Amino acid sequence: MNKVKELPGEAIVTATQSPSIANSVHAYIERVRGGDMGALPAVLGLVVLCAVFAIARPAFMTSINVANLFTQGAAVTVIAMGLVFVLLLGEIDLSAGFASGVCAAVLAVTLTNMGLPWYVCVVAAILTGVVIGTVLGTLVAKVGIPSFVVTLAAFLAFQGLVLVLVREGTNISIRDDVVNAVANKNLPVWLGWALYAACVAIYAGLQLFRARKRSARGLVADPLSLIAARVGALAVVAGLLVYVLNLERSRNPALSSLMGVPIVVPVILVLLVIWTFVLRRTAFGRHIYAVGGNTEAARRAGIGVDRIRIAAFVICSSMAAVGGIIAASRASSVDPNTGGSSVLLYAVGAAVIGGTSLFGGKGRVLDAVLGGAVVAVIENGMGLMGYGASVKYLVTGFVLLLAAGVDALARKRAAAAGLR
Amino acid sequence: MTPLLEVRGIDKSFGPVQVLHDVAFSAYAGEVTALVGDNGAGKSTLVKCIGGIYPIDGGDIVFDGKPVIVHGPRDAGELGIEIVYQDLALCDNLDIVQNMFLGRERRSGLVLDEDSMEELAAQTLDGLSVRTVKSIRQQVSSLSGGQRQTVAIAKAVLWNSKVVILDEPTAALGVAQTAQVLELVRRLADTGLAVVLISHNMNDVFAVSDRIAALYLGRMAAQVKTADVTHAQVVELITSGRSGDLGIAQ
Ligand SMILES: Nc1ncnc2c1ncn2[C@@H]1O[C@H](COP(=O)(O)OP(=O)(O)OP(=O)(O)O)[C@@H](O)[C@H]1O
Ligand SMILES: [Mg+2]
Numbered sequence: 001m002n003k004v005k006e007l008p009g010e011a012i013v014t015a016t017q018s019p020s021i022a023n024s025v026h027a028y029i030e031r032v033r034g035g036d037m038g039a040l041p042a043v044l045g046l047v048v049l050c051a052v053f054a055i056a057r058p059a060f061m062t063s064i065n066v067a068n069l070f071t072q073g074a075a076v077t078v079i080a081m082g083l084v085f086v087l088l089l090g091e092i093d094l095s096a097g098f099a100s101g102v103c104a105a106v107l108a109v110t111l112t113n114m115g116l117p118w119y120v121c122v123v124a125a126i127l128t129g130v131v132i133g134t135v136l137g138t139l140v141a142k143v144g145i146p147s148f149v150v151t152l153a154a155f156l157a158f159q160g161l162v163l164v165l166v167r168e169g170t171n172i173s174i175r176d177d178v179v180n181a182v183a184n185k186n187l188p189v190w191l192g193w194a195l196y197a198a199c200v201a202i203y204a205g206l207q208l209f210r211a212r213k214r215s216a217r218g219l220v221a222d223p224l225s226l227i228a229a230r231v232g233a234l235a236v237v238a239g240l241l242v243y244v245l246n247l248e249r250s251r252n253p254a255l256s257s258l259m260g261v262p263i264v265v266p267v268i269l270v271l272l273v274i275w276t277f278v279l280r281r282t283a284f285g286r287h288i289y290a291v292g293g294n295t296e297a298a299r300r301a302g303i304g305v306d307r308i309r310i311a312a313f314v315i316c317s318s319m320a321a322v323g324g325i326i327a328a329s330r331a332s333s334v335d336p337n338t339g340g341s342s343v344l345l346y347a348v349g350a351a352v353i354g355g356t357s358l359f360g361g362k363g364r365v366l367d368a369v370l371g372g373a374v375v376a377v378i379e380n381g382m383g384l385m386g387y388g389a390s391v392k393y394l395v396t397g398f399v400l401l402l403a404a405g406v407d408a409l410a411r412k413r414a415a416a417a418g419l420r
Numbered sequence: 421m422t423p424l425l426e427v428r429g430i431d432k433s434f435g436p437v438q439v440l441h442d443v444a445f446s447a448y449a450g451e452v453t454a455l456v457g458d459n460g461a462g463k464s465t466l467v468k469c470i471g472g473i474y475p476i477d478g479g480d481i482v483f484d485g486k487p488v489i490v491h492g493p494r495d496a497g498e499l500g501i502e503i504v505y506q507d508l509a510l511c512d513n514l515d516i517v518q519n520m521f522l523g524r525e526r527r528s529g530l531v532l533d534e535d536s537m538e539e540l541a542a543q544t545l546d547g548l549s550v551r552t553v554k555s556i557r558q559q560v561s562s563l564s565g566g567q568r569q570t571v572a573i574a575k576a577v578l579w580n581s582k583v584v585i586l587d588e589p590t591a592a593l594g595v596a597q598t599a600q601v602l603e604l605v606r607r608l609a610d611t612g613l614a615v616v617l618i619s620h621n622m623n624d625v626f627a628v629s630d631r632i633a634a635l636y637l638g639r640m641a642a643q644v645k646t647a648d649v650t651h652a653q654v655v656e657l658i659t660s661g662r663s664g665d666l667g668i669a670q
Contacts, residue, residue, distance in 0.1 A: 217535050220555070281532055283525045286514075290522055293513035300473060300509045301523030302494035361513035414561065 024226055041406055042354045042370040045399075046377065053381035060384055064249035066241070067262050071183050073376025074264040075100070075327040076343060080350035080368035081275060082319025085312040087351055088279075088292040090360025091140065091147035093316050095132075096347060098158035100324030101339025103128045105165035107325055108172040108334035111179065118178045122325060129321030130314055132158075137313030141306040147313075155344075162336050171335040174328055182267065183330035186260030189246045195266060196242045204231040264326060268369065271322070275315075275365040288312060292360035323347075342393070349400040350375050357407050374399070422485055424449040424614040425470070425501065425583050430479035432462075432469055439465050441639045443479070447583060447614040452605055454625040454646070455618045456658055457635030463618050464506050466635070467585050471503045472496045484582075497524065500582035504589055506618075508572045512561035517541040519560055520575045544578045545570070548604060565592040569601070577608065584608055585616040590624065602628050622651050636661035641668050 032040060053060040079096050086093045093099075107125040110116045116124075132154075139150045166172055174180060187195070207227045214221035242261060250258035279285035290298040291308045299305050320339075327343075328334045352358060353374050354367025378399060382392045423446035432440040439462045447453045457463050468474045470481065472490040480487050483499050490496050496503070510519050517534075520541045526533040541556055548570060560568060569589060576584050586605065590598040606628050609615045619625050625632060626646060633643040634657035641657045644666065656663035 214535055217539060219535055219538055220557075282530055283527060283532060286518060286522070286525060286532065289513055289518075290511045293511035294509065296507075297509035297511050298522070300471070300493050300503075300505065302492060302497060303523050361511075 024222075039355050039364075039367065039370055041403065042367070042374055045353070045374050046370065049374065049377045049381060053377065053384065057381070057384045060381055061244075062249070063244050063247040063259070065380065065384070066244050067186070067249060069373075069376050069380050070245075070262045070265055071330055072380060073372050074183060074268060075323040075330065076346045076350055076375060077268060077323075077369055077372030078271060078326060079320050079323035079343065079347040080354075080372050081271060081365050082316040082323075083347055083351045084275075084356050084363050084365055084368050085279075085288060086147070086316045087348075087356050087358060088288050088360060088363050089309060089312050090292055090358075091309070091312070092151065092348070092358075093136065093147065093313065093320075094151040094344060095136065095154035095158055096151075096316060096320040096323075097339045097344030098155055098162060099129060099132050099317050099339070100320040100327065100343065101162045101334075101336075102132065102158050102165065102324070103321035104324035104328040104334045104338045105162050105172075107179070107328055108174055109165055111174060111176055112172050118176045121176075122179070125325055126318055126321045129318040129324075132320075133314035133317030134310060136317065137310030140313065141309035159336075159340065162338070162340075166334060166336055171333050173333040175332075179325070179329050180332050181263060181329070183262070183264050183326050184332070186245075186258070186262050187266070189260050192242050192246055192261035195261070196238055199238065199269070200231065200235045203234055207231065267326070271319070272365055272369055279365060284308075284311070289361060292362075294361075342396070345400070346375050346379075346396065347372075349396060349403065352407060353399060353403040355407075357411070358404060359407070359411060371403075421448060423447055423482075424484055425616075426482040427466075427470060428480045428482065430466065430469060430481075431477040432465055432474060433477055439638050440469070443635070443638070443640045444643075445633055445640060446643065447616050448631070449582070449614045450609055450612050451630040452609045452615045452617055452628050453631045453633060453643075454629035455616055455633050455635065456620070456622075456625060456654065458658055461635040461658075462638040463635055464587055467503055467505075467587055467616075467618070470496065470501065470585065493523070497579065500580065501585070502576035502579060502581040502583070503585045504569075504572045504576050504587060506587040506591070508568055510560045510568060510572060513559065515559050516545075516556045516563075516571050519571060520544070520578055522575075524579070540578065541574070544574050548574055548577070566594065566597045569593060569597075573601070573604065581613065583614045583616070585618075587618045588620070589617070590619065590621070598624070622654060625654070626651065634658055634667075636668065639668055642666045 031038070050060075059065055079100055083093060083096055103125040106128045107121050110121040110124050111118060136147075136150055136154060139145050140147045204227070207222070207230065211221040211224075211227060245261045245265075246259055248257065248259050250256055279288065287298065287303045287308050290301065290303060291305050295305055298308075324339055327338055331338070350371035351363065351368050352371065354364075354369070354371030356363030356367045375396060378396055379392055382395060425447040427443065427445045430440050430443040430445075431438065443462070443466060445455070445466065455463050455466070465474065469476045470490065472492045472495050481490055482488070483501075488495075488499060490499070511522065514522070517538050521537045526537050538556065545556065560571060563571065569592060573586070573589060576586075589605075590601050593601060602624055605615055605617055609630070617625070617629060629646045631643060632646050632649065632654055634641040634654060636657065639661065641661045649666075653663040653666065657667055661668045
């Protein structure tokens with residue numbers, strides 16, 4: 001487009017290596033060596049943990065327990081997905097847990113005390129999250145208070161707010177069928193399989209379409225073998241899960257049948273797809289990475305840094321609201337502890353364990369799901385092994401420290417390898 | 421000949437410290453204008469004022485004969501002013517293509533048009549003679565200093581820019597790469613762009629520039645044709661603000 005391109009000179013871009021599985025694997029190993037571990041620790045951890053628990057407690061791999069894993073981990077995972085946005089900027093939101101509590105309380109008050117229809121209440125809860133995020137983001141971006149302090153203050157204030165909303169410690173039960181279904185009901189067996197087939201087909205289609213488009217333009221495209229491997233892996237893992245979840249898990253099937261994929265699974269899947277799309281395929285997502293990577297460079301590129309910061313906090317708090325709704329649904333009630341105790345730490349832990357960096361600029365929404373799975377497996381498996389809360393806290397704390405350590409070491413390594 | 425970019429009477433203070441005093445400066449299409457001055461003379465500050473990074477306290481910016489107000493980097497970009505900053509301003513966690521299009525991504529609808537961005541970036545980089553990189557989808561964090569410099573320059577010439585300002589582009593480069601960048605600077609000017617080159621190296625300045633502007637303690641000491649002055653005179657302008665009948669009146 002510019003005149004410069006016709007000028008003579010040796011090419012900067014040597015032919016990029018011809019892509020093949022071997023090359024991709026090689027490039028991946030290089031990246032890991034260079035300190036960019038990505039999802040590797042989380043996936044490995046998940047496999048090891050599952051293997052250990054499955055051997056120690058055969059009950060771990062039963063359909064009923066696997067379904068439990070999903071419903072137990074859903075709220076934390078969703079909150080972690082929102083946290084990824086804030087972490088990508090190198091900020092933190094310590095109030096996300098209690099923000100989810102406040103939003104859940106709004107849901108409960110409007111639903112049970114005021115008797116409004118469920119969709120009005122869900123919208124009200126999410127709007128509460130948007131307002132919270134806007135306030136937090138504005139304080140951080142415009143006033144310039146460190147996010148640690150702003151959200152620590154909010155952490156305290158929101159505890160009070162939940163108490164006010166639920167009238168000093170009463171428990172508001174939720175009787176709405178739709179809201180309660182989210183974390184307690186399952187999809188029909190056929191719908192589970194249909195969704196599975198659709199997901200695998202769409203994933204394969206998108207990958208092929210992209211590769212076609214790129215090779216048509218003469219750009220380096222993923223080879224068919226690599227796409228086949230990816231699609232195959234997804235098909236096998238997801239297929240196994242759907243199969244297990246579709247087994248009968250009622251103790252007395254004659255009385256009441258209990259099977260199918262829990263409704264929270266497609267909910268998480270939809271959120272995962274939407275936010276991954278936003279981060280990877282839109283200019284807004286690109287700008288989030290840019291601000292997290294080098295704020296000054298982003299500013300000089302004309303990016304509205306403040307706007308991006310506020311938006312990240314809004315997304316975080318809104319996702320906390322969704323997490324709060326899921327938590328309320330699972331317990332069928334809201335009390336002053338909803339979103340409290342270890343929820344926030346588990347959510348931050350999930351994001352970091354999944355591979356999102358606390359230093360900003362690196363992370364994916366998928367990290368939150370993988371890390372959320374690790375946290376849920378630890379919590380659930382330790383429970384099955386008969387350990388109490390004390391050991392669970394100790395182990396989760398240790399795993400979080402381990403993940404943060406891996407993150408910090410990876411950064412150091414990257415610096416040593418001249419990658420940063 | 422009217423300058424393509426002209427600033428007049430620029431004042432800029434950071435708090436109580438006035439860094440630029442009544443600075444006038446012009447850059448002409450098809451020419452390389454060297455901006456020289458000692459460390460702390462205010463060269464980078466002047467460039468950032470032109471680029472809309474710092475608001476100016478007083479003075480005018482005239483572009484193509486028309487007075488303009490530059491509120492931010494976007495305004496400067498729309499006018500056709502591109503700046504390669506001294507500290508490069510690249511995002512380490514993004515790849516080469518992503519950095520080159522940062523803030524001005526191509527989209528089709530809502531979605532980023534990665535493929536066309538990649539093509540354009542590759543074309544632009546092909547046109548610049550610099551060291552090879554493995555892939556333009558490589559993260560900037562994995563590039564050498566010279567390669568980063570290339571990416572920063574490529575980012576500036578990618579757009580149909582009219583003015584390219586380079587703030588010490590050769591400071592981090594080896595001998596061969598410095599020669600390449602200087603050659604590129606000359607070529608950019610020869611294609612009709614107004615190029616501003618900030619440098620501390622007098623040999624480089626005399627090798628490529630058509631005009632020299634010397635800043636001394638935030639004041640413009642003199643702006644002269646390169647052919648009309650000697651090395652010694654320019655060095656004097658830089659170090660004492662005057663040289664013979666040139667420079668700041670005493
Ligand atoms: N953001 C800022 N806040 C306060 N003072 C500043 C700021 N930026 C620059 N200065 C001051 O303005 C003066 C000019 O700095 P500037 O960076 O423009 O110098 P320079 O000519 O580019 O020097 P060098 O050759 O070392 O790059 C210096 O005294 C510096 O301390
Ligand atoms: Mg400077």
